[in-house]
Amino acid sequence: MINMDFTKRVVIDTTQQSWQASPLTGVWRKPLARENRESGHATSVVKYDAGASFSSHNHPLGEEILVLSGVFSDETGDFPAGSYFRNPKGFVHAPFSDNGCELLVKLHQMSPLDNQRICIDTNQQQWQPGYGNLKVKPLHNFETESVALVFWPAGEEFILHKHFSGEEIYVISGELIDELGRYPAGSWIRSPHMSQHKPFVEQDTLIWVKTGHLTAS
Numbered sequence: 001m002i003n004m005d006f007t008k009r010v011v012i013d014t015t016q017q018s019w020q021a022s023p024l025t026g027v028w029r030k031p032l033a034r035e036n037r038e039s040g041h042a043t044s045v046v047k048y049d050a051g052a053s054f055s056s057h058n059h060p061l062g063e064e065i066l067v068l069s070g071v072f073s074d075e076t077g078d079f080p081a082g083s084y085f086r087n088p089k090g091f092v093h094a095p096f097s098d099n100g101c102e103l104l105v106k107l108h109q110m111s112p113l114d115n116q117r118i119c120i121d122t123n124q125q126q127w128q129p130g131y132g133n134l135k136v137k138p139l140h141n142f143e144t145e146s147v148a149l150v151f152w153p154a155g156e157e158f159i160l161h162k163h164f165s166g167e168e169i170y171v172i173s174g175e176l177i178d179e180l181g182r183y184p185a186g187s188w189i190r191s192p193h194m195s196q197h198k199p200f201v202e203q204d205t206l207i208w209v210k211t212g213h214l215t216a217s
Contacts, residue, residue, distance in 0.1 A: 003033040004041065006166065006214045007192050014045050015186040026052030032188050035108070042107040043188075048072070053096035062110030063087040064147075066208055068172065070101030076119070084139050084147075085119040086110065104170050104208065114142045122149055132156060144212035152176070152207070157200040166214025167191045174205025190214075 003010045012032055019028035026049035035041040048070070065072070067083040074093040079085065081101075087093065088110060118140055127135035133156050137149040144165055152174070169176065171187040178197040183189060191197070193214055 001035060002031050003190070004035055006190075009180075009192060009195060010188075010190045011181065011183065012188045013184065013186060014188055015184070017045075019047060022046075024052070024054055027054065033190070040108050042105075043109075044105050044107075045188075046103045046105045048095075048097035048101050048103075050100040051096075051098065052100075054094060056092055056094040058090060058092045059087060059107055060089060061108040061112065062089055062114070063091075064106040064109065066104040066170070068102040068104060070097060070099060072097055072101045072103060079119070080121070080123070082123045083119070083121050084149075086114075086117065086140060088115040088117055090115075091117060109213070111142065111145075114145075127151065131158065134158075145210065146212055147208075147210045150207050150209055152201040152205040154201060154203050158198065160196060160198040162194050162196040163191050163211060164193065165212040166193050167195070168210045168213070170208045172206040172208060174201060174203050176201060176205055176207060 014030050017030040019030060022029050028047040030045040031042070033041065033043040064086050067079050067081050069081050072079045072083070072095065074095040076093065089112060120139060122137050125137045127137060130136040130150060133153050135151040139149065140147040169189045171183050171185050173185050175185065176183045176199055178199040180197060
């Protein structure tokens with residue numbers, strides 16, 4: 001198991017990790033959290049070499065993907081960088097990438113009741129106003145869970161706040177900063193229930209953020 005104690009804060013600069021081979025040739029992983037080697041809860045950065053493909057498969061308790069670079073494809077379409085989708089339990093596909101891509105992938109973490117397939121090209125979304133000068137692109141809400149892209153303009157600060165049922169962040173570009181450290185692009189931060197911080201930025205920064213999805217016990 002890797003980082004499966006959700007009561008602990010975890011920070012990983014994925015740019016400093018080495019790629020690990022997956023069972024399929026041309027598909028590589030950087031594990032961030034993992035229950036079992038090839039099953040159960042998993043959060044990873046995944047890379048497809050050009051021409052790499054997976055055989056047809058489904059995902060018990062779903063699959064959540066953010067395309068970080070390149071184009072990720074399956075029989076339902078081609079998904080460029082900035083695409084976000086959720087494949088619920090029972091969805092079957094055979095993914096591939098003609099020219100290569102990198103993804104943030106979360107497996108086996110969706111509620112069985114959260115059974116809507118979602119596919120969003122965030123490049124086509126309009127920004128919505130957030131706190132202060134923040135801009136937000138909402139991606140998904142179900143029960144207490146909320147997922148969004150958040151753009152922080154240079155110099156923006158956020159209030160000190162607590163994370164009920166946790167918070168998870170992936171820094172897509174720029175650098176997020178708080179009283180605990182600095183998190184450049186490629187950083188993954190998972191903060192437990194009722195943790196708190198006061199984040200800010202010195203440069204334009206884009207993050208993917210999920211809240212309300214970790215156990216409160």
